[in-house]
Amino acid sequence: MASPASSTRRRALVLMRDPPHAGIRPRERLDLILMALAFELEVSVAFVGAGVLQLLPRSGPGDPLPDSGAALGSLELYGVSGIYADAEALCAYGIEVDALRVPATALETEELAALLHRQDLLL
Amino acid sequence: MKRILHLIHRDPLAAGDLAACRRVCRPGDGVLLSGAAVSAALAGPNSEALEPGITWYVLSSDLALYGLGARILQKTVDSVDYPGFVDLVCEYDLCQSW
Numbered sequence: 001m002a003s004p005a006s007s008t009r010r011r012a013l014v015l016m017r018d019p020p021h022a023g024i025r026p027r028e029r030l031d032l033i034l035m036a037l038a039f040e041l042e043v044s045v046a047f048v049g050a051g052v053l054q055l056l057p058r059s060g061p062g063d064p065l066p067d068s069g070a071a072l073g074s075l076e077l078y079g080v081s082g083i084y085a086d087a088e089a090l091c092a093y094g095i096e097v098d099a100l101r102v103p104a105t106a107l108e109t110e111e112l113a114a115l116l117h118r119q120d121l122l123l
Numbered sequence: 124m125k126r127i128l129h130l131i132h133r134d135p136l137a138a139g140d141l142a143a144c145r146r147v148c149r150p151g152d153g154v155l156l157s158g159a160a161v162s163a164a165l166a167g168p169n170s171e172a173l174e175p176g177i178t179w180y181v182l183s184s185d186l187a188l189y190g191l192g193a194r195i196l197q198k199t200v201d202s203v204d205y206p207g208f209v210d211l212v213c214e215y216d217l218c219q220s221w
Binding site: 015017048049088109112113114116117118119120121122 | 124125127139143146147148149217218219221
């Protein structure tokens with residue numbers, strides 16, 4: 001979680017909008033998060049729209065594709081300071097917050113807009 | 124509150140970018156339409172009302188590229204060229220590519 005020095009670090013938000021298996025995009029966005037952390041930005045991640053589907057635990061033996069979303073579980077470990085999920089999208093897909101594989105904070109649209117507007121960088 | 128320049132380049136009818144952007148767009152923000160998104164800037168029976176308080180821009184060279192250069196734009200849309208695009212990026216606090 002955020003270190004004591006976090007107030008002096010630039011705040012960056014990465015929006016995750018793609019559903020899982022959307023080609024290499026979800027994986028590229030994950031790379032972007034790790035890269036931003038390497039630059040010592042204070043990174044938050046918001047899953048919006050179909051992006052919230054990335055937060056669902058998936059798959060069984062029948063899943064033909066590697067589960068890139070498994071790496072999302074380690075975001076906190078890498079020092080991501082906030083993980084947020086779009087409450088409207090969660091509701092639209094009928095997903096409960098406690099069903100997510102990562103502990104995410106659900107944000108209403110107004111809170112999501114405020115989150116975007118207080119960043120130093122949008123990625 | 125910081126001002127965000129939202130960049131939209133995919134077809135608003137095919138991709139949900141414009142709708143997603145509108146949810147978090149707030150007065151003071153700008154939206155720049157380029158590429159296939161320029162169609163959203165056109166006036167016409169299907170044109171959606173553009174929110175007041177938000178400044179709408181369209182990239183003029185992309186309008187021409189899509190054969191829409193001679194069409195009438197919605198009254199509230201400003202046409203910008205590439206140098207104008209660069210100026211806008213400098214003018215706003217943040218940029219969000221959708």
